[in-house]
Amino acid sequence: xxxxxxxxxxxxxxxxxxxxxxxxxxxxxxxxxxxxxxxxxxxxxxxxxxxxxxxxxxxxxxxxxxxxxxxxxxxxxxxxxxxxxxxxxxxxxxxxxxxxxxxxxxxxxxxxxxxxxxxxxxxxxxxxxxxxxxxxxxxxxxxxxxxxxxxxxxxxxxxxxxxxxxxxxxxxxxxxxxxxxxxxxxxxxxxxxxxxxxxxxxxxxxxxxxxxxxxxxxxxxxxxxxxxxxxxxxxxxxxxxxxxxxxxxxxxxxxxxxxxxxxxxxxxxxxxxxxxxxxxxxxxxxxxxxxxxxxxxxxxxxxxxxxxxxxxxxxxxxxxxxxxxxxxxxxxxxxxxxxxxxxxxxxxxxxxxxxxxxxxxxxxxxxxxxxxx
Amino acid sequence: xxxxxxxxxxxxxxxxxxxxxxxxxxxxxxxxxxxxxxxxxxxxxxxxxxxxxxxxxxxxxxxxxxxxxxxxxxxxxxxxxxxxxxxxxxxxxxxxxxxxxxxxxxxxxxxxxxxxxxxxxxxxxxxxxxxxxxxxxxxxxxxxxxxxxxxxxxxxxxxxxxxxxxxxxxxxxxxxxxxxxxxxxxxxxxxxxxxxxxxxxxxxxxxxxxxxxxxxxxxxxxxxxxxxxxxxxxxxxxxxxxxxxxxxxxxxxxxxxxxxxxxxxxxxxxxxxxxxxxxxxxxxxxxxxxxxxxxxxxxxxxxxxxxxxxxxxxxxxxxxxxxxxxxxxxxxxxx
Numbered sequence: 001x002x003x004x005x006x007x008x009x010x011x012x013x014x015x016x017x018x019x020x021x022x023x024x025x026x027x028x029x030x031x032x033x034x035x036x037x038x039x040x041x042x043x044x045x046x047x048x049x050x051x052x053x054x055x056x057x058x059x060x061x062x063x064x065x066x067x068x069x070x071x072x073x074x075x076x077x078x079x080x081x082x083x084x085x086x087x088x089x090x091x092x093x094x095x096x097x098x099x100x101x102x103x104x105x106x107x108x109x110x111x112x113x114x115x116x117x118x119x120x121x122x123x124x125x126x127x128x129x130x131x132x133x134x135x136x137x138x139x140x141x142x143x144x145x146x147x148x149x150x151x152x153x154x155x156x157x158x159x160x161x162x163x164x165x166x167x168x169x170x171x172x173x174x175x176x177x178x179x180x181x182x183x184x185x186x187x188x189x190x191x192x193x194x195x196x197x198x199x200x201x202x203x204x205x206x207x208x209x210x211x212x213x214x215x216x217x218x219x220x221x222x223x224x225x226x227x228x229x230x231x232x233x234x235x236x237x238x239x240x241x242x243x244x245x246x247x248x249x250x251x252x253x254x255x256x257x258x259x260x261x262x263x264x265x266x267x268x269x270x271x272x273x274x275x276x277x278x279x280x281x282x283x284x285x286x287x288x289x290x291x292x293x294x295x296x297x298x299x300x301x302x303x304x305x306x307x308x309x310x311x312x313x314x315x316x317x318x319x320x321x322x323x324x325x326x327x328x329x330x331x332x333x334x335x336x337x338x339x340x341x342x343x344x345x346x347x348x349x350x351x352x353x354x355x356x357x358x359x360x361x362x363x364x365x366x367x368x369x370x371x372x373x
Numbered sequence: 374x375x376x377x378x379x380x381x382x383x384x385x386x387x388x389x390x391x392x393x394x395x396x397x398x399x400x401x402x403x404x405x406x407x408x409x410x411x412x413x414x415x416x417x418x419x420x421x422x423x424x425x426x427x428x429x430x431x432x433x434x435x436x437x438x439x440x441x442x443x444x445x446x447x448x449x450x451x452x453x454x455x456x457x458x459x460x461x462x463x464x465x466x467x468x469x470x471x472x473x474x475x476x477x478x479x480x481x482x483x484x485x486x487x488x489x490x491x492x493x494x495x496x497x498x499x500x501x502x503x504x505x506x507x508x509x510x511x512x513x514x515x516x517x518x519x520x521x522x523x524x525x526x527x528x529x530x531x532x533x534x535x536x537x538x539x540x541x542x543x544x545x546x547x548x549x550x551x552x553x554x555x556x557x558x559x560x561x562x563x564x565x566x567x568x569x570x571x572x573x574x575x576x577x578x579x580x581x582x583x584x585x586x587x588x589x590x591x592x593x594x595x596x597x598x599x600x601x602x603x604x605x606x607x608x609x610x611x612x613x614x615x616x617x618x619x620x621x622x623x624x625x626x627x628x629x630x631x632x633x634x635x636x637x638x639x640x641x642x643x644x645x646x647x648x649x650x651x652x653x654x655x656x657x658x659x660x661x662x663x664x665x666x667x668x669x670x671x672x673x674x675x676x677x678x679x680x681x682x683x684x685x686x687x688x689x690x691x692x693x694x695x696x697x698x699x700x701x702x703x704x705x706x707x708x
Contacts, residue, residue, distance in 0.1 A: 119487030128486050135453065136486060140477045146446020147478060153447055154454035157406070157432065177473075180443030187438065342488040343522050346546035352525070352575030352620075355627040359662030 028079070028243030034305070034313070036078060036235045037296050040070035042317040043094045044293055046103055047266075049321050050093065050110055050124075054270045059110045063124045066094030068265030071292030072197055073098045075238025076260070079246055080165060085133050085155070087148040088167040090125035091197075092137030095167065101129040107324035113331035120334040121342065141202075142168060142175035145194070149181045152190040156253070163191035163249035165242065171202025173216055182255070186223040191249040193242070194220075196259045197232065203268045204277035220257035232262030233292040236299075263290065340370040381567040388421045388558040390532035391497070393566070394539040395422065395459065399429050402457065405543060408435045408444050409461030418463045419499065419558055445471035445496065449479050452494040452548075459543055462498035465552065466512050479548040480523030493546045497539065500528075501555035501593055501644060505688055508680035513592070513645030515552045516654070519621035526621040527574055528552040530595035532562035534619060537572030545574065552621075554593045554644075577625035579632060583614030586706055587632040589655055590642040591618040594693070598642055601698045611706055621651060629655065630662040638705050639663075640672040642698055647675030672705040674698050 047065045054063045066073055069091075077098035080086060088095045096106050101117060109116025110124050118126055128136040135151065138144035148166030155162045172178060173196060185192050196216050200207060208214045220227030230241040238260055245256045263286045267274030274283070297310065346352075350371050357368050385393070398405045411418050413426035413436040426434040437444040441462060448458035462468045468475065475496065482492040502511035519526045525547060529535040535553070542549035564570070580595065581602050588598040595617045602613035616632050618624065633639045639659050641652035652673040659671050677691040 117487070118485065118489065121487045122485050126485050128489060130489050135490065138478075140473060143446070143473060143478055146443050146474060147450035147453065149443065150447030150450025150452075150458075151454050152450075154451040154456050157451070157456060158454070177442055177446065180440045181446070183438065184440060184443045184447060342484045344525075344547045345483050345488060345491045348545070348574070349547070349623075352573070353623040355575060355577075355625040356623050358626040358630040359658030359660070360626070361657070361661075 031239045039074045043070045045321045061123045063270045064091040065266045069262045071235035072232040072260045072262045075235040079242025083162040085164045087144045090139045092127040096127040099134040100132040103324035104327040108328040108331045111328040114334045115331035142172035142177035145177045145181035152192040163246045167195045170198040182223045185255040189253040192255045193245045194257045199264045217259035227257035229259040232260035233290045340367045378567040387532045387560045390536040394536040398543045405457045406433045441471035446474040452492045459495045465498045465500040495542045497551040499553040499555045507683045511681035516651040525549040528592040533564045537570045540571040575620045575623035577628035578617045580617045581615040583612040585612045586638040587614045587636045589616045594642040633663045634666045637668040642674045672701045674701045
């Protein structure tokens, strides 16, 4: 290999922001609307059940619900290919379910049980399902962005035909990790789509208050990256945009920003009533006119779906949620003897830590004993 | 190869030993790749990666912008995807801007996600002071990371250990910080290149036998302790044993306790601030493990509790120089 400097003037210096007309290329297969309604209904019913169980103190910690954002969750998830990878913020339940995670394992995790998807280590914020390409629920705002960027990098290095979709909330866009991740994705031409779920509020702070450029998709331009905005209550629109941008990312190694305009009908978490920073009228407006499940149902009715068919979807998904609760209730709490399991995974860890016991503070010896056992 | 390996003892610098380890691991395992600022064409800010870019090219030796949070996090994602990234942070001081990715992410991945995914990555970065680099470029706070379950922290003091611990770190399935040292980069030592030479993580080493006091340290403090041990012997007739911790997490307290049980006195030394530091941890554990054996309270030496100043006179006054270690050792010995 030549030792001369490889940093000759590159095309990068003349790169211009791209404009791609929607639908001009990468036309996706039409969305299976009934399947989408089924997934959205499952998320709605699961979240309503989680809210009930949280208020009964059977779910602890924080519990951030996706109620009102189901079209965004399902539209994004259905826009992915099976080999694609998905990462998200801590509002994770809807993503796991949309990607195909069994409601049983998800609910058991919320209950903090042994059969939970994270074996009772993660809880509501940290659902994941690598087998279905969902790499978590991350709890630090914007922390998942550099990691998703690295997964896209790994996909390229490993020669895999995949792209990564990294969801983040509107609040995450003002973090340094946003800037660093988009810059790396752009200079390394990585197959990644950053999906900004703009639900209007980062906790109780409006997007206008937090971002000097409140049209968030425009901030992609700083990286000469394509950005666009989509109606997040319209599952077909979210699906179409996601599928198109993911295909482009996969086939042309072009990253993009997709701003998904949505609304959470609940508070930031179950502990937040969600009314201190917005009016009841505003919430009612979205609930009455922009509920994504009502919107997709209207479309299906116009297409001729019958009441019986709609009822069957509700019955099937409610049964899944009921089964999930029963499963979670029956699953045992993780045994305390497993407390130190999974801190490390290297097979030599026990040997590495085996000489640490002399003089260890009270309580640590038991942990060491577990590692060595 | 069936033939017995013939020892091939080569004298090389600490930085050459690190480079050798990376070269050997890049050749051995295609999933290993390097990331960092100026590690390619520039050959590394401290010339540790050297000619590796020339040998392996930009895919395996990946230059990054100045973007520590971004590329450390990217390494976490790559590690979760089955690769083994080896990240260079130009100096330990700069890791603070990536602290979120190291502590909140890399250290948590396996546990928080119920062992469904792991994070086999290495961060290598030098600590150290002594070149008038002042407050923002002279720190040794590796103890912060040794505080965190989920991370492992090693700190080689010799070229042989630099090669061996870095190789072990790259092969480990969990995130490992390899703390290098600015003063040690040019230090020379013998490395047996005929053997693989990986050094088991979590094993301290008695690098000088003695009977009267145990000097316990890691990284460059071991070099200082060895010089002090010679002076103690020559000028005071005190026989000092020197224990090189080599690994901070996990910590080999068996070796430390065995040494102190023999010498009955201990002085813990580090380059960084002693308050809440590595020496605080070691001294506490010695006090618990060897209470009945101790003839004197455990002593500690670190740098002065100030941000590092620029003026040479002040920098010298702040550093844990050998005269300070010697005085502290004499005090522990009641001499």
